[in-house]
Amino acid sequence: MLPAVIIVLSAVVSGCFTRPSINHLENAFSVENDSGEVRSEALKRLLEVFGMEDPPHTRGLHKQAPQYMLDLYNTVADVNGVTKDPDLLEGNTVRSFFDKLHSEQIQFLFNLSTVAKTEKVLTAELHLFKLRPQASVYFNRHHFCQVSVYHLLQNSKTNTSQDRKLLSSRLLSVHSAGWEVFSITHAVRSWMSDEGSNMGLLVTVRTLGGSDVDSKLVRFASGRDHHQSKQPMLVLFTDDGRRASSLENTNSDVPSMPLAPKLSGRAGRIARSLDPEDERLPCQRLPLYVDFEEIGWSGWIVSPRGYNAYHCKGSCPFPLGQNMRPTNHATVQSIINALKLTKGIETPCCVADKLFSINLLYFDDDENVVLKQYDDMVAGSCGCH
Ligand SMILES: *[C@@H]1O[C@H](CO)[C@@H](O)[C@H](O)[C@H]1NC(C)=O
Ligand SMILES: *[C@@H]1O[C@H](CO)[C@@H](O)[C@H](O)[C@H]1NC(C)=O
Ligand SMILES: *[C@@H]1O[C@H](CO)[C@@H](O)[C@H](O)[C@H]1NC(C)=O
Numbered sequence: 001m002l003p004a005v006i007i008v009l010s011a012v013v014s015g016c017f018t019r020p021s022i023n024h025l026e027n028a029f030s031v032e033n034d035s036g037e038v039r040s041e042a043l044k045r046l047l048e049v050f051g052m053e054d055p056p057h058t059r060g061l062h063k064q065a066p067q068y069m070l071d072l073y074n075t076v077a078d079v080n081g082v083t084k085d086p087d088l089l090e091g092n093t094v095r096s097f098f099d100k101l102h103s104e105q106i107q108f109l110f111n112l113s114t115v116a117k118t119e120k121v122l123t124a125e126l127h128l129f130k131l132r133p134q135a136s137v138y139f140n141r142h143h144f145c146q147v148s149v150y151h152l153l154q155n156s157k158t159n160t161s162q163d164r165k166l167l168s169s170r171l172l173s174v175h176s177a178g179w180e181v182f183s184i185t186h187a188v189r190s191w192m193s194d195e196g197s198n199m200g201l202l203v204t205v206r207t208l209g210g211s212d213v214d215s216k217l218v219r220f221a222s223g224r225d226h227h228q229s230k231q232p233m234l235v236l237f238t239d240d241g242r243r244a245s246s247l248e249n250t251n252s253d254v255p256s257m258p259l260a261p262k263l264s265g266r267a268g269r270i271a272r273s274l275d276p277e278d279e280r281l282p283c284q285r286l287p288l289y290v291d292f293e294e295i296g297w298s299g300w301i302v303s304p305r306g307y308n309a310y311h312c313k314g315s316c317p318f319p320l321g322q323n324m325r326p327t328n329h330a331t332v333q334s335i336i337n338a339l340k341l342t343k344g345i346e347t348p349c350c351v352a353d354k355l356f357s358i359n360l361l362y363f364d365d366d367e368n369v370v371l372k373q374y375d376d377m378v379a380g381s382c383g384c385h
Contacts, residue, residue: 043295050374051242056365058300065302065369067229068127068179069096069361073303073371077359081304082378086357091122091239092373095364099232101200102224107152109200110234112191114366119238124188125181126168126201129221129230132177144171145218146206147180151187152199164202171208174217188236243375283314283324283350285382302361302369312382316348325353325383334384347384354380 047055076088101109108126126149150164168182184201191198203220205213221230291306292298298305318338320326326334330348337345355376364370 046295049377050360051240051372055297056300056363058363058367063363063367064228065361065363066096066231066233068233068235069094069369069371070302073359073361076371076373077304079304080378081307081358081360083357083359083373089237089373091120091237092242092375093119093238093240094371095236095238096369097234097236098368099223099234102222104224106203106205106220106222107200108203108232108234109198111366112188112198112234112236113195114364114368115192115236115238116240117192119192119240121185121189121192121236121238123183123237124185125235126184127233127235128180128182128203129226129232130172130177130180131219131221131226131230133174133218134216142174142207142213142217144208145174145213146170146208146210147172147182147218148204148206149182149184150202150204151184151190152202153197154199167201172218174213180220184234188234240372281314283312283316283382283384285310285379286313287311300363302363304358304360307358307378309377310352310379310382312350312352312379314350314382316350316384318347320348320384325381327383327385330384349385350382351385352379352381353383353385356380 047053072094076083076085078084095115097110097112099108100111101107146169148169149167151167152164154163165187167184167187170180170182172180187201205215205218207213220232221227223231288309288311289306290309292301293305316324316326316330316334318334320331320334324330326348333345333348336342337347356378357373357375358377359371359373361369361371
């Protein structure tokens, strides 16, 4: 299991096997010796790639992800989790929350404590499942009702209109059934800036004339009385700002990761000693499957089970053809190396020159289901740089 993790990290850090290695670090990292400490360090680094400090606590292994989140995941990601179209999602994070109140009235409270303060709220929606009217009241004279969602401003027992602010209101057919979505972005923005102000949401149903509607006529599924798949849900679209480090930026991160040189050094030595043929293979993209079950993360990751990150391997000998996708710089370096004009100039490195993002659907600490997009996770092509 451990080598897989290490190869992942070295693939993220460097694709070139001729990087200088630091001897004393390599010794500390010998195969016989790489027990718990290195493993936990490697897993910690891998979690950081996924923007987490600790793996989420998963008490709810048996819990089902909301269908909306599964559908959303399948819309943005292919079977390997690779983003189908980068423009489908505006931000890079979608979070779902279930109601914590389970009130008898149409009133909800969502706990947003797992949302990082740095996340920018783009859109927030309340998803309610409207049930069919009960048969006894089916032939009611009302055909439409006005459904309004309010942001509760004070935790008071008085029902004055000053205590709530209208967020969204719509006419619905009394006879309809299915999901209804209301925008509640303003409320969620204010809760994010002041957590204590989250008093929840109240939904009212009125006739067109403004009077109360029989609660048997217009009903929404609740977390108390109905199947989990119909539970009221808050869906939050955010961006965590962890965006597209360009290839150059990714490389400049390397010196700040003290683990990087030993990992790439070791991976390099093993690759060479096991497989001397590789020296003669031209630079190319090869498979590298990252298996979340093997890493021990299958308890909190819903999808995918793993993904093919690919890796770049092979030599970049003179003369570099266009199929090697060389930069001008690499072409010149390769020429200088061939001419032996300057001592100590290596051939260029075979590295990922195009990277794709992947999507993860997972349970967070509070057992909410989150969809998150991570840039630069899959080598799309390799080239000599
Ligand atoms: C690792 O190797 C060093 C040097 O050979 C040795 O002193 C140390 O006890 C080893 N550690 C473990 C956990 O085996
Ligand atoms: C929200 O959830 C967090 C963590 O689960 C908990 O510590 C906090 O008390 C909750 N807040 C409310 C208002 O229930
Ligand atoms: C507040 O309004 C709800 C629903 O309209 C009602 O059931 C409740 O009795 C009211 N509470 C008070 C204190 O008036």
